[in-house]
Amino acid sequence: MEIIKAQNLVKIYQDNGVPVKALQNINVTIDKGEYVVIAGPSGSGKTTLLNLLGALDKPTEGKVYFEGEDITVKEKSELSKIRLHKLGFIFQAYNLIPVLTAIENIEFSMMLLGIPDKERKEKALSLMDELGIKELANKRPNEMSGGQQQRVAVARAIVNKPSLVLADEPTANLDSVTAGHLLDLMEQMNLDKNITFIFSSHDKQVIDRAKRLIILKDGRIENQ
């Protein structure tokens, strides 16, 4: 079953008045439960594509259909709701909220959904337990290692049971062992919870584990 589809996607940036084609004529369809890696060299348009699929940016041309709905025509507030309810994000630099503890970071998106305090805590703790990070519950990001922070970020991304998780270079700042553990975790989530994962990465370890690989080069799909 199709979860997201990009149709004739074009993204052109203006760089000091000079138009730069970041993506050209991208057509891709991803089904529910897939574990996809978008790979390619730096500047190939991986992150740009991920941002368009994640409703963080609008294409210059083309359409993005999420669960059958064209999200390129939606208002900011509607996109915000889609991101909150249906999408999870994992960033290269973890991007946890520095003043909140690990559990509070995980609770944050549940708070935005209006889930009551007690239920939030229970869900967050249960997920942390599942991910093996329960002991980090009361630690702030600056008290955790990169790998620990990224695990918390994974927990934050999946706690609301999103349909799709987008991970932009999630292992870029991690050593290979930690990266391996994190990828194990996400693979497990994909298998156990049927969460669709789309990665952008040029990390061999990530690419090797891809169940589907989309290779970008100069803003075009070279292979999928």
Place this chain on the structure above:
Amino acid sequence: MLLKLAWRNLWRNKRRSLITLAAVVFAAVMAIAMRGIQLGTYELNIRSIVELFSGYLQIQNKNYLDNPSLTKSFIIDKNILDALASTKGIVSYAPRIYADGLISFKDNSRGAAIFGIEPDKENKVTTFVQNINSGRLFDSDSSNDIVVGDQLLKNLEANVGDEIVLLAQGYDGALGNQKYKIVGTVKLGLQELESAIIFMGLKSAQSLLAMGNRVNVIAIRADNLSHLEEIDNSLAKKIKDSDIKVLVWNKVNPELEQAIQLDNVSGIFFLGILIVIVAFGILNTVLMSVIERFREFGVVLAIGMPQINLTYLVYIETMLITIIGLFIGNILGIVVNYYLIIHPIVFGGELKKLYEIYHFLPQLKSTLQPSIFYNVSLSILIISLLSCIYPAYKVYKLEPLKGIRHT
């Protein structure tokens, strides 16, 4: 959680938050102290002036103030006496007669403002009888002794002890004249008044002016300036004669009120400048703290936080620091104002003399009027909210991706 997030965000950059807090505290203390001194000194001077002559309140014929004349007089009947006796906050009262006349000594004649008073009662209401410059006050209100303004005595080229003739048109329209003896002079600090004023016993004045038991005015001393409205309302309800009304000092002495209002405007203007300076300080720190968190804001927007919630966050952070600042500022403001009530700033030298000429007390005194505290707090709170508009707008317009890419 927004509140928790806002609170923790405040203490991420302790130095910046403490500087903002200090600015709010400073503005609150300065504003409270400035307003305290201003309003406290007004209160002091109002009391000094009303206690000099007009009284805190007056009972008059309803048309007397606009067009004073002997015909607009009244008899102090039982209803008025009962009203005065039963109204809470009245310390004392003194009936008076005001009339115009002509005073003559030898070949000199001058226009005169005649004031008929009862010395004992007047002494409990006002202080002008204590401003005897030379000689003495008349002993009873029926004697033929009078006290004249210091300048009037000079203009008449008379001396204390001399006899003068006073001519005035009476209540019945007939001219009355009588010989009186000058037993003292009074110095009130107002040249114009001193060159015309004559004080005499109430009964003597009633006799000269054929007034019977009528008076023009009852001057009232109240226990506190803040009770005047209550006293005014209470008396107005109790006095049944619709021709008689109660006037508070500012209606009797509008010039004083206008002078205070003028000075008050300048005080509020300077206060406004102080608060606007603080507003720019708040704007600067809030803007800095917002811009430096664009990346974080971008992330929370990406997660799905509505833009409006992020705007609330900026407002909650500002309100928290403002409310803490106001709390500390108000406490310090109470301490400062209380100190200036106990230890007023007293002037000396020429300034003291100048103040005394106009019967102002040569000192700056504060007050703890509650209105100062909530007006200042409300002004700073509103200005803080206004200072947040631009930073909050920047947050509201922030795109998640632009935020995430912000360095």
